[in-house]
Amino acid sequence: MATANTTYSGEKIFEGAQDFLPMNGTDYVELYVGNAKQAAHYYKSAFGFQSVAYAGLETGLKDRVSYVLQQDKIRLVLTSPLKEGGPINEHISKHGDGVKVIALWVDDATKAWEETTKRGAESCMEPHREEDEHGYVVKSGIKTYGETLHIFVERSNYNGVFLPGFQKWDTDFNPPVVGLKYIDHMVGNVGWGEMNKWCEFYEKVMGFTQLVSFDDKDISTDYTALMSKVMSNGTGRIKFPINEPAEGRRKSQIEEYIEFYNGAGVQHVALATDNIIETITALRARGVEFLKVPEVYYDDVLDRVGEIDEDLEPLKNLNILIDRDDEGYLLQIFTKPVLDRPTMFFEIIQRKGAQSFGKGNFKALFEAIEREQELRNTL
Incomplete structure (x- = not known):
């Protein structure tokens, strides 16, 4: 079982990437x-x-x-x-x-x-x-x-x-850091039928490779759906998931984003930490608001993901989500939109070996987003 934090060296780890465009x-x-x-x-x-x-x-x-x-x-x-x-x-x-x-x-x-x-x-x-x-x-x-x-x-x-x-820029006011380390990935939302176009752009124009693909069966609830593909350069230092809407009974978060942003753009920035419990505790104390999943999520989460290093109770108290892949597991949580328009938000993620993006959390996460959309009358 991999439990070490995932870091990305300058060495190529994703063989599908052409890497004609070296990026640090x-x-x-x-x-x-x-x-x-x-x-x-x-x-x-x-x-x-x-x-x-x-x-x-x-x-x-x-x-x-x-x-x-x-x-x-x-x-x-x-x-x-x-x-x-x-x-x-x-x-x-x-x-x-x-x-x-x-x-x-x-x-x-x-x-x-x-x-x-x-x-x-x-x-x-x-x-x-x-x-x-x-x-x-x-x-x-x-x-x-x-x-x-x-x-x-x-x-x-x-x-x-x-x-x-x-x-x-010197200032007297510099509150302590909260343990954020680097940008893990940045997610772009694009319009209907545009995901493949922009994935091909990153592959052909920038030499990226596709790490994973999610369709509307992977990312759907009773009401809304979306599709996503993750593009990465060879070292894994730069990863760009691309989302597009999929047909659902109501308006998806991607459609809501595109409506209020008036087009395609960056939906969220995922920031990595080495201790998500400490980081989220500090962020919440400073007023950052996060999405919440129902408590029942934690009833069987360890049956799904297996043994983890952390105690479950603080993760549950902070609403931190857990998922596992073949390489290890990850811990993640998402802020509510940080702007007046329901557009950009942040993800905080700690990787314990995992190189995936939390597929096992999608349903709980998107149901939490739908509850926020319902409050905004945009679902």
């Missing part, structure tokens, strides 16, 4: 938000992120402001417009707060752009150098589902706090 991991995730200063306070207070860098009027920017937050290997950039009109305002008006950029750390941003665009990706940023007194970075980018972008960041020649144009 997620560099940062940028959200366009209505008020970056207040959003930064929320992610610091509620999730334990730390102040890192800032760019705005004081650094010479006239049209926008960005705050950079970090916890271990997770880096968030929160960006707001400073003037009316323009693409950031348009994005927020259409989608609400949401993920605009999934930045990928690469050794060669020029080659990454060349390899992906020659395979059919639409460019959003040609390779170019950005520099200041701390060195330079090379950035390039391509478009993906909805209005989401992948920006390739080459930073081996840069020693600054984040990127050129940013200054160190």
